[in-house]
Amino acid sequence: MRSQISILSAVLIGFTVSACAPKVVVNKEAALQRAPSLVALLPADYPSGIRKERIDLINDLARSELQSGGYTVLDRNIVNTTCLDSGCSQRAELVKRYGVEGFFKVEVESISRNNFLAGYLNSIDGSLNLSGSDGREIFEVSHIETERGGLLFNSGQLFQGVISQVKNSGEDASFGNLASRFVRTIVNKIPLEKPSPQQTASAELKIGEIKQEKIGPLLVQLCAAGTAGQSASLVINRVKSNLREVAPGNYCGAYNVYDLGQDPQAVVEMRSALGATARAQAALNLPNECTLDSGVELVRENKRNKLLLAGSSQAPASRFVIYRSEDKSGPFQKVAEVKSASWTDRAAAGGEFYQVVCIDSSGKRSLPFAAVERSIIGSNRTGSSNA
Incomplete structure (x- = not known):
């Protein structure tokens, strides 16, 4: 196990945080000729003391990112009912019955959440690895994702004060953003060419009603109804963030009204594991507060x-x-x-x-x-x- 990031040292040097680039280790003896198109995402490994719902969120985000990258990910219920342990010693059954070609696993070393009088400093330290049906590891991508903020923003934007813990489907929005960046980074560093998924008609995917609800002074929760078991995201001005499937066919996420920019354009996008896509315009819930008309x-x-x-x-x-x-x-x-x-x-x-x-x-x-x-x-x- 790799050593945890020293949060105290980062604080003492004035919130100067420099996250190292992701580290990729490939087992040349088990190298693949091509990327597996059908994979299983195993339950994540994590130390005691970390809330299970945070791990579940990271694994859900990993599933979404893998699907967006072209992988067909085996239904989680099949994995959960077949695998009797986190390492899934029953891999042969998944290979034989469903044709699984590879097994992804997220391992979380630590999650640090630190609130201070003048701000906050948070990090996720973990890895993503791929192994074969025989259990041999093919590669591992490890990374430490950090975020900081609070009273003093380096960007010069107006400070928020000590971060508020705004709940969003059991997870605060700040941790959700941190976890999303962590997962996106390790998935993007997979040392394999992306598989070429089989194309299906986009008509198979449907996006229904889109609802919005203010959940904090700065945050709005957006939920979209759609085809269950897919990958969904909210795209605002070409910036994509994941929507989590909080219930079958109900995808939710949050956005910060202060980060929208002028004349924001938003689209809810849904993508199947086989590459089909569907999109729907979303009317954002903009703030209606006083303004300085003449600046x-x-x-x-x-x-x-x-x-x-x-x-x-x-x-x-x-x-x-x-x-x-x-x-x-x-x-x-x-x-x-x-x-x-x-x-x-x-x-x-x-x-x-x-x-x-x-x-x-x-x-x-x-x-x-x-x-x-x-x-x-x-x-x-x-x-x-x-x-």
Whole structure:
């Protein structure tokens, strides 16, 4: 077993995390001439102390990624009823009865979840291996996936505060994103050419009703009805995230309304293990909070910085929260909260950068707006392009 990542050391050096590239080890004596088209995904191995639902999520994501990569993955119920142990000593039966050509297994070494006063630092350390019917390992891809965030974002975006644990089908959205990136990385590093799946008509796949529900201040859960037992994903502006099948024919996931960008386009995509696809447009649940119609204008006079604010007449702001940084990329810190349409920074030394959030009477926060010197900008949905 590989040693666990030192979380404490990463914290002491100021959240400077550098994840190593995935490590691939191939057993040349057991090398395959081609990628197996029909595989079984065995139950994952993991140490005690890790919640089983987190392991189940990682295995579900691995199944989805393998299917998206062209592999036909044997039904999990067949695997669960045939294999009496995690190593599946009954492999010969799966080979004989179903024609399984390879056995994938996810092994999780550790899951670290660390919340601090100033942020959070999380990691998943594990591997994906493929073995044959005789149990001999063909290759292993190992990787440590990390994420960090909280009060100080390196991107310069407005900070969220200590991460909130928003539940989504038994898993918080933050862990789901981390697990998705971990699985996508190890599957993409499989040292085999992708199999060529047999094509079937896309009409066999159906996507039905798409529902959305707000599950947190920043998160919206999207659930789509569709053909059971398939791989489903939500594609927003060409960025794909997995939808988990939480019940037969019901696929759910979550998206962050602050990450949508301007004029977001969303599609629910469903893919069978044999390569068939179906797509349906999804109307995203955009926030309806106060905005800064005319943006934020910054005027510098005699080493004093004055911000001119103009809220929306349709959704008026009850107050403005102002954040300042000495660097355009952040981090930004809160310096004032005002109700007037202008504010003067009397403590400015010159050259500072600002972001502003407006809050309406119900307490809903807008997206962050970056102040532009001696000019006026329009609405910025992400708050990052000008940050």
